[in-house]
Amino acid sequence: MIVMGVDPGTAITGVGVVEGREGKFTALYYDCIYTSPRLSSSQRLGKIYDQLMDLMERFSPHQVAVEELFFNVNVKTALSVGQARGVVLLAAERKNIQVADYTPLQVKQAVVGYGRAEKRQVQSMVKKLLSLNDVPAVDDASDALAVAICHLNSFKMDSLMKGLS
Structure with a gap:
């Protein structure tokens, strides 16, 4: 199964594509989409x-x-992230791809095993789980990979539970 994880943002959108096969995760791609503040929304x-x-x-x-x-104190930031998130949902809909949503707490729990893990702990586990040489240079790319890993773990659990019922 191939999952595209996305950490949405207007200035920087992190994207990570992970393949899960036989209990092993492989990063197929990770990077960020950058937009200039000089452009209109x-x-x-x-x-x-x-x-x-x-x-x-x-x-x-x-x-x-x-x-x-994640609702931020800065309402303007929250609105722009929400708009970027909407674009992700629209793109997936246009490609007829199912979307799953995860809170930061769920992502940390699935990747590190602790919902209050620090960012560097998540990055370290992403590096380990994907057998990367280095932690991705940009946090948003690492976060996107973590979201994809979270989904693959959740999907595996759901499949396992369905098999038991």
């Missing part, structure tokens, strides 16, 4: 959409996992 969202569509075409993920909006 609609241009920034359009760039995110176009690049996500290209990546979905390139990797043909079976599912997309998106980090849920």
